[in-house]
Amino acid sequence: MAIEFSNVWYRYPGSRKWVLSSVDVGFDESRIYVVFGPNGSGKTTLLKIASLIYRPVKGKVFAWGYDYWSLPNSKRIELRRRIVYVHEKPVLFKGTVEYNIAYGLMIRGLDRHEALVKARVLLEKLGLSYLADKKTNGLSAGEAQLVAILRAIVLEPRILVLDEPFAHLDSSKRDKIMELVLELRENGTGVVIASHDVFLAKAIAERVIVVENGKVLKPD
Amino acid sequence: MFLMETIPLIILRTLWISGTAVVLSLLWSLPLAYLLSRKHGLAKIMVPVFDALIGVPTVLIGLVLYMLFSSRGPLGFLGLLYTPYAIIIGEAILVTPLITSTTYHVLNNVISTYGELALTLGATDKQAMMVALREGLPGVLASIAMAFSRASGELGIALMVGGNIKGYTRVMTTAIALEVSRGEFESAIMLGVVLVVIVVSTSIAIRFLQRKVYG
Ligand SMILES: Nc1ncnc2c1ncn2[C@@H]1O[C@H](COP(=O)(O)OP(=O)(O)OP(=O)(O)O)[C@@H](O)[C@H]1O
Ligand SMILES: [Mg+2]
Numbered sequence: 444m445a446i447e448f449s450n451v452w453y454r455y456p457g458s459r460k461w462v463l464s465s466v467d468v469g470f471d472e473s474r475i476y477v478v479f480g481p482n483g484s485g486k487t488t489l490l491k492i493a494s495l496i497y498r499p500v501k502g503k504v505f506a507w508g509y510d511y512w513s514l515p516n517s518k519r520i521e522l523r524r525r526i527v528y529v530h531e532k533p534v535l536f537k538g539t540v541e542y543n544i545a546y547g548l549m550i551r552g553l554d555r556h557e558a559l560v561k562a563r564v565l566l567e568k569l570g571l572s573y574l575a576d577k578k579t580n581g582l583s584a585g586e587a588q589l590v591a592i593l594r595a596i597v598l599e600p601r602i603l604v605l606d607e608p609f610a611h612l613d614s615s616k617r618d619k620i621m622e623l624v625l626e627l628r629e630n631g632t633g634v635v636i637a638s639h640d641v642f643l644a645k646a647i648a649e650r651v652i653v654v655e656n657g658k659v660l661k662p663d
Numbered sequence: 664m665f666l667m668e669t670i671p672l673i674i675l676r677t678l679w680i681s682g683t684a685v686v687l688s689l690l691w692s693l694p695l696a697y698l699l700s701r702k703h704g705l706a707k708i709m710v711p712v713f714d715a716l717i718g719v720p721t722v723l724i725g726l727v728l729y730m731l732f733s734s735r736g737p738l739g740f741l742g743l744l745y746t747p748y749a750i751i752i753g754e755a756i757l758v759t760p761l762i763t764s765t766t767y768h769v770l771n772n773v774i775s776t777y778g779e780l781a782l783t784l785g786a787t788d789k790q791a792m793m794v795a796l797r798e799g800l801p802g803v804l805a806s807i808a809m810a811f812s813r814a815s816g817e818l819g820i821a822l823m824v825g826g827n828i829k830g831y832t833r834v835m836t837t838a839i840a841l842e843v844s845r846g847e848f849e850s851a852i853m854l855g856v857v858l859v860v861i862v863v864s865t866s867i868a869i870r871f872l873q874r875k876v877y878g
Pocket of ligand 1: 480485486488531
């Protein structure tokens, strides 16, 4: 397993309520997972823990076999860069769309110019070149979500985590993203999608993980 | 019109008094904002208080400081009354809620949001910090510019603890008030225009800087 939870518990700082309790779940590469559950059930929290952003309050998260949170910082960063999380409410940096898409590449040490070219190539591939020079504060909700997703995809992560990725997308954009997701999966990326859309879950999921009230239901 | 020759000096004095007041205020406002962003409980009580104090009447601060600094007041021995330093202290207090509150909100929302975003994209802790600063700094700079405008445009403190002494504590707002009371509207209007120009150009300068950085 790429990411594996072992009896994970989580509550937010300053709160006493357990948001996740005793969760055991795993995500592997080359698979499409849909994490399914009602509002407030804990999907986002689970995804952020899986993406090595939140540290569990109790329990362990193994990342490619390593007990992630007991590793030194220098080792952690290398593992964390294999998995990319996309927020359900897209957050974009100030500046242009191409800067946003190039950001992850630049912090990985890619030359600025090369990173920007890569960003443009990806936009072109989707017929979205017109977005490249746009300022992010002038984007529609759907465009913003699209940019956030592309910013993750360009990094070619081993695991791509999408939190409610289709909320604002029209059907043509949705199809484009689906195509990309399937292409990534063919190339070995694991994709984890949180959603409360049953049809989506049935349509593309190879594994469905059902979350209810902070617990992962056992498949039966 | 005899005032005209001293106008440039009054402008310069206003700039240094208000500028120093803002810098002085930063010395405690920034650490205070940081402290609040760390202590949730304290912030819950203090942030609404600071938010409410942003619009505090300047004469009120002037009055309190006057009582403190007057020769019979508890701080009278410092001899600060009717000096530029008294104005600086008063204006520094005046802009503290504004700077503290804005910086707190930046630290609390902007930095946590963008810091986390950077982590999801594979930033190291240091890279995440840098990007959070990049996103948060404009808000703080804008509030500093606003604080400077408020300090240079206030009358109550400068009048009550500065005393509008010619060549010493006379600043633009007190000069305007004096000129109007003398019926010298021409120079009052001129000073008023300069004041507006200063305030507006501070804000334009900040915007320009942001364009440069984020364009
Ligand atoms: N920052 C936070 N601080 C405190 N509690 C939180 C925080 N974020 C979420 N929670 C609580 O944790 C629980 C799970 O939230 P989570 O966002 O994981 O749910 P979700 O399944 O993603 O919901 P949705 O479908 O609405 O996105 C909720 O009860 C929520 O109120
Ligand atoms: Mg959610």
